[in-house]
Amino acid sequence: MPDFLPGEVWLAGAGPGDPRLLTLLALHALATADDIVHDALVDPRALALKRAEAELISAGKRGGRPSPNQRDINEILIERARLGRRVLRLKGGDPFVFGRGWDEALALTAAGIRFRVIPGITAGLAATALAGIPATTRETNHAVVLAAGHRADGSSTTDWAALARLGQPIILYMPMSQLPDIVAALQQGGLAKETPAALLQSATTDSERVVESTLGALLDDARRNGIGSPAILVIGSVVGLRRQLLPRLAGWQ
Template identity: 75%
Template structure:
């Protein structure tokens, strides 16, 4: 229950678009402002990985439009999603663009913000908990620890829509900092090999977190040179976050006392 002295929540005006993050899965990880937006929206344009329990929080009569991108499957292009947001906002509807995690962390929120600006439409940004930090934390893997690292790298492990990838994995390896990979499963073997070529030791700790903060969550401990094979043997698939670096090994120190997120 929101206390009476809590700051007032903003009005969601017709014709406005809110770009919101729904967090990594569990509806309890929604921010207060995201929950407010879901309850006010006339139309919700949502990603494929949004938990159904999150969508069920919508107002009666609110329309759900799926705009999910799934690797290897027919998916709407970003331009089509941008046009959809503009169309419904110009029709005077309260439009919520609801993304998993955070809209500005590999969520293409900036593309949509730019498109809305070009169309002369007002929008609001509602950050969410990104899976690469929140999902791994729930599994007992810190982003940083004073004894292991002073930085962390967040990297997209999948290719762009045109099939290209600008990631220089060997250069990232030379940074010597833990790397958190988003959606890397199709490229995992190649990424692991490139990181070793860049100087990361084969026995560098690693972990895979599949379907973070959902009923299907699984955590598989591994090491860099066995990462792809361990994922195959365990049947790990998307959606998945992979952590490579010293922090991935720290969860062994606390897992016996860690209370699960459920």
């Protein structure tokens, strides 16, 4: 394993939740870091793998709740590194997939701080695979769309109609706050109400739930089943393939 040197910042992905999906390099960082600046969605079981002397610093962003802004998080990383601390910035999923890792890497570069990027298993692909939904198959598709369901300010500027016209499966991260608008826009873009869809809540955790539906029934099914954040939404024919695997698909837990 590479040495985690004093004054360095490592930007690491913690995966979708369950600490068993941490990479070996992320586990090494947890066991070595002096300071761990972590997101709200990082599983407490992952944080428990830190060394006893390490300090935990919460920097979680949760929609609709008071959260540190990105500039403050950047400053924490820089200040701690300049004190000669080994700083681990631990994010859910992958730091460069809707994780603001790029923003932090730019800030560290501008400040002259040496850093390392440790990829993690991104939640969109992990949640679909564990639910028995393939992101791609040779028979159905050779592309897949990953998109954010909302922006940090709660808005959405994605051209959903354009994505609908691609004819490829769509995997949406954190779609719940904008779900009615997204569903309407996808249908206006040409996706039929009968298009298979699935909501995957809290993948790899004790709260994991999977709700299969269709685009037309999605809002009602989400409401009836009490689906909330964090969740992944999968839309496309690949959702229907899940039924072929369910008889032999082992549960994650």
